[in-house]
Amino acid sequence: MRDRDTPLKLVRLWPARIQGCYEQLDMFAGAKEDETVWWPDYCRLPVNATVTYLQKSGMDKRRAAVMASELTACWLWRESRVVYRFDPSLTEVLSEQARESEDTDVLPAELLLHPPHPIVYIRTPGLLDGVDGFFYWVDYDIIRKDAALRVQWVLEDMSHSFGQAMHITPGATLRECAWETIKASRENMGAPVVVEVKPVAEMAGTILSALQLVLYLAAENSEVVEDPAEPDRAPTGGGGKVVRITDPEREIKSYSVGVRIGSAIRRTRIEDFGQDGGEAARKRLHSRRGHWHHYWTGPKGGERTLILKWTAPTFVHVDGGETGESNIVNFPNTPDRP
Numbered sequence: 060m061r062d063r064d065t066p067l068k069l070v071r072l073w074p075a076r077i078q079g080c081y082e083q084l085d086m087f088a089g090a091k092e093d094e095t096v097w098w099p100d101y102c103r104l105p106v107n108a109t110v111t112y113l114q115k116s117g118m119d120k121r122r123a124a125v126m127a128s129e130l131t132a133c134w135l136w137r138e139s140r141v142v143y144r145f146d147p148s149l150t151e152v153l154s155e156q157a158r159e160s161e162d163t164d165v166l167p168a169e170l171l172l173h174p175p176h177p178i179v180y181i182r183t184p185g186l187l188d189g190v191d192g193f194f195y196w197v198d199y200d201i202i203r204k205d206a207a208l209r210v211q212w213v214l215e216d217m218s219h220s221f222g223q224a225m226h227i228t229p230g231a232t233l234r235e236c237a238w239e240t241i242k243a244s245r246e247n248m249g250a251p252v253v254v255e256v257k258p259v260a261e262m263a264g265t266i267l268s269a270l271q272l273v274l275y276l277a278a279e280n281s282e283v284v285e286d287p288a289e290p291d292r293a294p295t296g297g298g299g300k301v302v303r304i305t306d307p308e309r310e311i312k313s314y315s316v317g318v319r320i321g322s323a324i325r326r327t328r329i330e331d332f333g334q335d336g337g338e339a340a341r342k343r344l345h346s347r348r349g350h351w352h353h354y355w356t357g358p359k360g361g362e363r364t365l366i367l368k369w370t371a372p373t374f375v376h377v378d379g380g381e382t383g384e385s386n387i388v389n390f391p392n393t394p395d396r397p
Contacts, residue, residue, distance in 0.1 A: 064142075064144075065180070066192075069133060069218070069219075069220065070133040070137050073133050077116055080116075083112060084109065084130070084131075087109075098199045099199050101197050101206070104131060105201050106128050106207075106209070107201040107202060109128075109134075110124055110127040112127075125222075128209060128211055128222035129222065131198075131209075132178065132209070132220070132222075135194075136178050136180055139176045139178055139312075140311050140312060141176045141178075142179075142180045142181075142311055142312070142313040142314070143181045143316050144182045144286075144313060144315050144316060145182065145183055145272060146316060146317040146318055146320070146321025148317075148321040148322075148325050149275075149316065149317030152324060152349050153268075153272055154186055156349055156350065165234065166353060166367070167233075168233050168235075170367055171227070172206060173277070174196065179195050180192055180193070180194050181194075181272055187212065187268075189214055189215055190212050190215065191214065193213060194209070194213070195208075195209065195273055196209050197209070198224065200226065205228065206226070207224045207227065208227060208266075208270070210223045223266040225237060226239060275316070276316070278351075278369045279368050281317075282318070282320055283316050350369075352370065353365060353366060353367045353368070354366055
């Protein structure tokens with residue numbers, strides 16, 4: 060994978076700004092291992108701790124609060140180096156679900172508390188203008204003493220990012236968590252809280268779009284395939300034995316997400332619309348958006364597991380006939396899912 064397809068450029072900017080910053084955060088994280096401080100095991104280092112570090116490094120309080128999430132994300136990701144590359148068509152249909160997210164609203168928030176890695180980078184070109192993708196991880200708010208979902212959007216040129224967070228209340232739904240986050244933010248700014256305003260309207264197009272992709276990774280029937288390793292190549296200078304040239308600073312583990320289903324969605328749209336936008340385009344009425352459903356497995360009163368599944372969109376013609384192929388509606392589980 061090419062460096063420009065990863066957030067490595069942004070990760071490398073921070074040591075140039077503050078020498079030894081990653082080593083200092085290593086020490087902060089090590090304090091938990093030494094039991095000097097405490098926070099939950101799902102969090103490697105709270106963003107609050109990074110805010111404190113940046114202030115001690117000479118950064119003013121306001122700027123430190125803004126930049127801490129970016130530094131924390133870069134520090135975390137430099138250890139895991141995991142990238143998920145979403146198919147553009149799958150990204151589009153998942154993002155559309157954020158606009159009509161009644162099914163997302165009722166999902167238990169705990170679905171998002173167990174990402175496949177401590178932090179992941181999700182590439183989503185086209186989801187937001189000028190944005191390449193986003194970091195996603197679970198943070199712990201030391202002040203509020205609760206979990207927070209962190210989304211850090213990275214610009215296409217990898218020079219900057221901006222963050223969002225949604226606090227998680229145990230046992231709450233995503234809608235309830237969204238509302239509680241908005242309420243807290245307004246109170247902090249001294250703005251009035253308007254109960255009638257739906258949380259989805261406040262957050263649509265940004266963090267809720269990102270969370271649709273995160274939910275897909277958590278779904279039991281998600282299509283996730285690990286990309287092949289970089290091919291072996293001969294050393295510069297010619298001749299000699301072919302070896303794999305490795306660079307620990309550039310080793311990336313990448314996964315392709317939704318390649319087959321994305322191709323099927325594009326194929327169905329071409330068939331519906333027609334190559335030239337002619338007669339076939341006039342036949343197409345609308346598509347039924349994809350949606351989520353979830354259920355619990357395991358004995359009552361015992362340990363139970365929450366299962367999430369995604370149902371892909373189907374396409375409906377004027378005559379009422381559905382044109383979506385069966386592999387669009389029900390994709391099999393991927394055996395190589397990490």
